[in-house]
Amino acid sequence: MSPTITTIAEIGKHEGQPVTIRGWLYNLRESGKLLFPIFRDGSGQIQGVVPKNAVSPETFDALKGLTQESSVIVEGKVRADKRAPGGYELDVSNVQVLQKVSESDPYPITPKEHGVDFLMEHRHLWIRSPRQAAILRVRAEIIKAARDFFDDRGFTLTDPPILTPAACEGTTTLFPVDYFDEQAYLTQSGQLYIEATAMALGKVYSFGPTFRAEKSKTRRHLTEFWMVEPEVAYATLDDVMELSEGLITFIVKRCLEKRRADLQTIGRDIAKLEKIDMPFPRINYDEAVKMLQEGFAKGALENKFEWGGDLGSPDETYLSALFERPLMIHRYPAKVKAFYMEPDPQRPDLALCVDVLAPEGYGEIIGGSQRMASHELLLQRIHEHGLPEEAFKWYLDLRKFGSVPHGGFGMGIERAVAWIGGLEHVRETIPFPRTLHRLYP
């Protein structure tokens, strides 16, 4: 009978026992009649130890000539060893090679360094690297945490359509799709639709992909990215801000609890994440402008910020660097924000909106607002923005049949992963990133 099948992550439970692991050869070091194969199985890595006189000649020879990423089923005995990074080593007794990678066409990603373009071209293989696997586990944890957060608070998941008949917001560029000879577009936000489901179910959220055909070429942009968007009936801007900081705090704490080892693999400065707690600092747009102008006076910013404009990327970086927790900036001028935002009753030139900026220069990870409740004003705004009234007929209906104050926000998953993982670029936060110049693999 072959030994118990287990995973490398669970191998500590089998100390002193024979086990079978099924995976791939990550690397092989050899020292004369002693082999040190490192195996990986998706859950982790473990080093095997193979003295020539401890195994059959066939097993030794099979391992000795094995190439990187060859698939193997390995039997061996688990042994605790202080020298091992994971705490355990495997005294290999037998190896079954399912496929040996050809020497004439070896695995392209070597243990040495590679350039971004090469790695992106081999993204389907790059994700096998320990760091990339750790990032994807952190991503999965963030998504699960976000869903748990809403599920535990009485929210209902209501997924909006991906194919839409018209622009949600009209400002950004959309990917056109031929829909049986009709012009359709890939969604750029589910928000308008979940405003409808919020009127049906009270507290709702959506989680899904969104598409922006913007020619953005920065470390913060993908053309296809995932958003979590909650929407709550009867919510005010204050409710939206509370929900935002609650969600972010919950996610960070969950990652520290469950994915600490992965964060360490990625090289994250965990002390910075441990400082994340409620409440988040809140400043309004007027205060932000004052701080930016002070920053310019001190020479920390290149351009003098004038009241009335939207915050640029360098502005956001400057402001968020002043705080250790995510920064909430609320009540921007209405004219730089989306048409559907409720005006501030105290100052109708301002919108009841909030942007949440992650610390350490990661910029905006959440954008939210209280939505406009008045049918008359919404119709006026649609006209002012030159949007086709016909396309928004259903959206206007929400203001005809029992309109209530309501609000919500969208959180970009990839930006959240980039911040929590301390990553340079969002392209590493999703299995197969889509950017301006990247559609393969």
Place this chain on the structure above:
RNA sequence: UCCUCAGUAGCUCAAUGGCAGAGCAUCCGGCUGUUAACCGGAGGGUUGUAGGUUCGAGUCCUACCUGAGGAGCCA
């Protein structure tokens, strides 16, 4: 769309206008505790493409292609 930078071996990079090289990967050999192991050897090139200047171009000039970083826009 604009600005900046880059493209040389499978990969990462070097080469004053003067014989195109190193490390890794692959192959051969050595080593019983290696940690991106190490040591010795071998094979591996249309220098992104097309023109031009020059006795001579990887190097200088022009155009184009591809990519990266940033701006704008945004999550």
